[in-house]
Amino acid sequence: MExxxxxxxxxxxxxxxxxxxxxxxKENGVMIKYSTEQYVQIVNNISYGLMQLGIKKGDCVATIxxxxxxxxxxxxxxxxxxxxxxxxxxxxxxxDYDYILHHANIKLIFVSGWELLRKITxxxxxxxxxxxxxxxxxxxxxxxxxxELIELGRANPSPxxxxxxxxxxxxxxxxxxxxxxxxxxxxKGVMLTHENFLTNIRxxxxxxxxxxxxxxxxxxxxxxxxxxxxxxxxxxxxxxIYYCENIAKIQQDMAELRPDIFTTVPRLLEKVYDxxxxxxxKMTGIKRKIFFWADQVALNYEFNPSKSYKRKLKLARxxxxxxxxxALGGNFKVIVSGGAAIQPRIARVFWAMGIPILExxxxxxxxxxxxVSDFFKGGLEFGAAGHVLPGTRVRIADDGxxxxxxxxxxxxxxxxxxxxxxxxxxxxxxxTGDLGKLTPGGRVKITGRKKxxxxxxxxxxxxxxxxxxxxxxxxxxxxxxxxxxxQKFAAALIVPNFSxxxxxxxxxxxxxxxxxxxxxxxEVQALFKKIVDKYNRFFGDTEKIKSFSLVGYxxxxxxxxxxxxxxxxxxxxxxxxxxxxxxxFNK
Numbered sequence: 001m002e003x004x005x006x007x008x009x010x011x012x013x014x015x016x017x018x019x020x021x022x023x024x025x026k027e028n029g030v031m032i033k034y035s036t037e038q039y040v041q042i043v044n045n046i047s048y049g050l051m052q053l054g055i056k057k058g059d060c061v062a063t064i065x066x067x068x069x070x071x072x073x074x075x076x077x078x079x080x081x082x083x084x085x086x087x088x089x090x091x092x093x094x095x096d097y098d099y100i101l102h103h104a105n106i107k108l109i110f111v112s113g114w115e116l117l118r119k120i121t122x123x124x125x126x127x128x129x130x131x132x133x134x135x136x137x138x139x140x141x142x143x144x145x146x147x148e149l150i151e152l153g154r155a156n157p158s159p160x161x162x163x164x165x166x167x168x169x170x171x172x173x174x175x176x177x178x179x180x181x182x183x184x185x186x187x188k189g190v191m192l193t194h195e196n197f198l199t200n201i202r203x204x205x206x207x208x209x210x211x212x213x214x215x216x217x218x219x220x221x222x223x224x225x226x227x228x229x230x231x232x233x234x235x236x237x238x239x240x241i242y243y244c245e246n247i248a249k250i251q252q253d254m255a256e257l258r259p260d261i262f263t264t265v266p267r268l269l270e271k272v273y274d275x276x277x278x279x280x281x282k283m284t285g286i287k288r289k290i291f292f293w294a295d296q297v298a299l300n301y302e303f304n305p306s307k308s309y310k311r312k313l314k315l316a317r318x319x320x321x322x323x324x325x326x327a328l329g330g331n332f333k334v335i336v337s338g339g340a341a342i343q344p345r346i347a348r349v350f351w352a353m354g355i356p357i358l359e360x361x362x363x364x365x366x367x368x369x370x371x372v373s374d375f376f377k378g379g380l381e382f383g384a385a386g387h388v389l390p391g392t393r394v395r396i397a398d399d400g401x402x403x404x405x406x407x408x409x410x411x412x413x414x415x416x417x418x419x420x421x422x423x424x425x426x427x428x429x430x431x432t433g434d435l436g437k438l439t440p441g442g443r444v445k446i447t448g449r450k451k452x453x454x455x456x457x458x459x460x461x462x463x464x465x466x467x468x469x470x471x472x473x474x475x476x477x478x479x480x481x482x483x484x485x486x487q488k489f490a491a492a493l494i495v496p497n498f499s500x501x502x503x504x505x506x507x508x509x510x511x512x513x514x515x516x517x518x519x520x521x522x523e524v525q526a527l528f529k530k531i532v533d534k535y536n537r538f539f540g541d542t543e544k545i546k547s548f549s550l551v552g553y554x555x556x557x558x559x560x561x562x563x564x565x566x567x568x569x570x571x572x573x574x575x576x577x578x579x580x581x582x583x584x585f586n587k
Contacts, residue, residue: 017238
């Protein structure tokens with residue numbers, strides 16, 4: 001059966017790939033599984049219920065929830081009646097919620113529980129048409145529950161009318177507005193069609209090694225287009241998807257579920273590796289020497305190794321690296337990394353463990369993948385995202401910006417023709433805003449963000465992400481923001497890895513009571529001065545960090561410094577730390 005609309009996946013799965021654990025999620029620590037048949041039945045009943053509520057083709061329905069099977073139920077039910085799913089991040093600010101709910105003219109909202117309801121209650125009070133249009137996934141006093149909508153649909157089935165609506169939906173119809181988290185200004189509603197997603201799915205399916213017994217572990221937000229597209233791809237193969245209860249338990253879920261395939265952003269892999277190194281730092285004697293010898297072997301991994309290296313790797317795996325893999329479930333066939341460039345050293349370590357890492361590159365506006373590494377000839381290169389997907393065109397503009405063209409490119413930004421015209425030129429090329437180049441092997445290599453470049457007072461351009469990525473290789477650096485617009489030199493705010501820094505302070509008998517006392521201790525300052533000097537050697541004089549300041553708490557999505565995909569909200573950080581940054585240039 002040919003899939004031309006995303007909801008066609010369900011009918012095909014029911015006929016060809018019915019399984020007992022199509023979608024699985026934990027509730028209070030207990031894994032709840034839904035079969036393909038249950039999935040389809042629930043989706044149809046929700047569609048019937050939505051039609052009973054008067055939701056029509058083109059209407060916008062919002063969801064605000066962490067990952068759970070109910071997200072998929074609603075997603076498919078909304079799209080197969082021709083409505084538009086606005087999947088909103090559960091971690092954005094109240095001002096962004098207010099903007100999106102008004103901008104998209106939302107007709108109905110589904111919210112997971114009290115915590116998120118509290119964030120939007122005041123906003124909904126100012127949108128009278130939404131006052132009685134909020135459903136929850138938990139039975140909360142005063143609110144309707146998703147089960148009520150399912151029961152409404154079950155009591156009022158209209159399969160013939162539903163089929164008529166489905167038949168009227170074309171591949172070019174908009175299926176979702178994906179509001180970009182953004183680092184500046186109001187979020188933009190990216191209009192994505194069935195064909196946008198399906199173009200990407202067709203491109204990535206031949207790349208990911210799968211078999212019918214493979215198990216998928218999913219933790220990235222489904223409202224992010226990267227995880228969403230791959231979820232559709234895995235469903236189209238009839239593969240079971242297991243959702244993490246929360247990110248804090250992800251390594252526990254890996255060990256319990258023993259997944260075959262996992263999608264992630266580089267930041268999580270960096271944290272996993274940091275935890276591994278922290279274990280090694282607690283060792284002593286011969287065990288410590290063997291541990292860090294194996295780590296060094298892993299860091300030198302190459303795709304075409306010498307015979308002597310192969311012998312070292314075999315021994316390193318037997319003594320150390322296999323244990324690292326086993327702690328992560330021991331069953332990975334592949335991990336797909338996207339959302340940002342992965343540090344080559346992190347990729348090397350995972351490959352040495354026996355866990356292949358594929359690196360992808362894309363944007364929300366391209367649904368999202370533009371290029372991804374693969375297992376075909378010439379498809380792997382550390383530090384590059386891989387070959388351009390079939391059916392996708394890429395060229396590098398004169399200023400180094402990556403441009404792309406094809407059926408994966410969005411219809412535009414909702415209700416923003418001026419912004420659409422800025423992003424997509426008259427010839428149909430999407431201007432990604434990313435800087436990059438094509439390697440001799442035809443792979444896409446990202447070098448930075450066009451808008452994030454700054455010029456020093458001497459007229460020299462600096463790409464901060466290149467410096468930040470290098471400095472972040474150090475286990476004692478959790479995050480770093482490089483600044484220097486119109487200044488004589490580059491400077492940085494550095495967030496320490498507080499867990500490792502506390503261990504270091506304990507080993508050096510440094511007393512403190514707060515993070516502020518710890519980071520201002522002369523020995524800690526001297527330690528970070530050595531780290532800065534070490535990594536400055538990799539850069540020219542214009543790019544060297546001449547002044548730095550340590551930050552006393554960890555940046556996060558919740559505290560507003562990071563986007564939902566763990567990227568720096570650069571402009572917000574510069575505004576938030578304006579006084580501290582000013583002091584950096586007055587030292």
